[in-house]
Amino acid sequence: MSTRGTAARVAIDEVTSLQERTFLQRVFQSQPFWVTVALVVICLVMSWLQPDAFPTTDNFFNVTRNFAFIGIMALGMTCVILTGGIDLSVGSIMGFVGVLIGLVLQASAIPIPIPTSGTGLVAWGAILVATALAVLVFRLALGSSAALWAGLAALFSAYVAAALAVQPEHVAWLVLPPGSIWIVATLVGLVAGAVLGAINGVLIAHLGLPAFVVTLGMLAAARSLAIVLSQNKMIYDFGPDANTFYWIGGGQVLGIANPVWVLVALTALFGFVFNFTSWGRWLYAIGGNENAARLTGVPVERTKFQAYVVSGLMTAIATVLSVSWAGSALNAMGQGWELRVIAATVIGGANLMGGEGGAYGAFIGAALIEVIRNSLLMAGVDANWQGTFVGIFIVLAVLLQKVRGRARD
Template sequence: MSKSTAATTGAKPRPGFAGNLLRSRETGIIGALLIMVIALSIFAPDFASVDNLLNDARNLAFIGIVVLGQAAVMITGGIDLSVGSVWGLAAVASAAMMHAGMGVVPACALTLLIAASVGLFNGFCVTKLRMLPFVPTLATMSIARALALIITRGKAIDGFRPDGDAFFALGGGDFLGLPVPFLIFVALSIIAAIVLKRSVFGRQLYAVGGNERAAMLTGLNVDRLKMSVYVMSSVLAGLAGIIEVSYLSSAISNQGLGKELSVIAAAVIGGTALSGGEGTVIGVFIGTVILEVLRNGLVLLGTDAYWQGVFVGSVIVLAVFIDQLRKGVWRRR
């Protein structure tokens, strides 16, 4: 269609590649990440060292794996506050079972089953009992943490050698020069991206988060979809706990403590809307990287650890503010 034809018919010309790029949520956070990396490379030379970058990649993988599940929950309009405690429960449960002599595979499978049961309970409360997601996930956050304390009795679980040292390569090993946890995170991110963008299931999740009432009227099983993402969130939190036990070779009851805030922060920074219906895996991936780069940069710059939460909170507010600007929220008011 020519410009004159478009003007005659009143049709708006389609934005070009540059226009779409500027409107993309990911463009802003990629730009922010690049600025952070360049600034830290200048003011904290150790940041750009290979050892530091590989250490960052390993550390961000634990959070990133959990963020993938949290993002799915948030896309449907929910939130899961229990992921940090499920992370800790999975860590101590898997370590306790292996310490008692159980093999790696059955111990990990049973641990993931325990995590899935927490997610199933959360999903049941949200869908069948019609509770706000905040309520059951806050409850299971407390319950799972208490169970972790009961299992450990306040002591660390270590000294286990399940099936030789193969288990410890899961969290502490490297493959092709990259940390195994990071490769697991990348693989799960690719799978999640395909599911969300290329599958019917993924499109249904966006439909539920965009307009739950409309989704129900079109015949979607909204309850089943919601329950599935809460189970997914808990299982991925459990997986992160298992991998961290492999890396640390021990488990304590406070593992994952407060991580739910970091997980939600990474998802929000990555552009996943708290109101539901929006979010991408690439955004979540970059949001996780930004959070770890910020944390590591503050440490290298000698910032007081007590101030780190202030900076992270400020970045969250800034990310949401920029997203609101992109949507033109104030122009509509």
């Protein structure tokens, strides 16, 4: 009896100590706080060492704009990592989406296989058969929700493949009026990113395949499609809507680049979702203990699937802004960015095992990586050393998580 009483008192004391932690104690124990401190220290040191270059308005503009793209992608990656997953395909999805946007802007039209010709009929037959098979298989195996997304993914993939395979004389071009071209191109890019994320999500959440393997396969496939679509050429002629499209990522409001405003708005949105919605709590629950979450009624498969869709969509948003800012689209866009995105997420406090992370962490992690990169360049350090420093910070971030975990225990 005394043993049970002692155990009960220990358990009560543990809960009480957790509840009695003050706001400041919670802040000091959070990794994003210490990342923020490190960021401020680096900025102060660089301002002292490089007073004529680092603390300037132009440098602030460039640094904030540059980390905005990584930060937006890191928000989507946070959703995936919270569930205990990983998305290695974000860099290649960026390349594919960028090329697709560039092609639509350049052509100012959408290709449609002509159904009246024999080749066109075959193309449309293949599109419909692929879509029907995807819907049928996933409907029988996983239900109507998975079938809907699988059908959309198959429709999009088959349409792209058919449009590429059909000879030019068997394709009609739906010419878009000026003023709508950039809208259609942006929507095509966003849909493409979401669909590729949905393919990852279906295979991981509904078929139970390992996230590492699936997203690694998507990394190779999406990059290959980007090369095929672009014919290994740069796309820079954005047609009559070029100036309007350039403003999306290249413009500024109140002296701050547009991508930064998008990042700030999305960070606030994701912060609200993670902390005040059921979906956000489900992400944490799945990452904490997937089996327990399923037993408590959390829709595990659906939530994990949606996390990968969000990751693909955030990558597409970052791609639209990046292509707009750069004024060109390359199939090599985003190459190696998956490491930087994962690094920003982990440095910001996300646990690769799942169940821990947040929107502000993704924001501040991306900011720290870019400030380090900028500082190294100003210090005259060879750019090839940047990867080394990013790797060191990833290891340090994981080590800090381990230390914090032991302190809590």
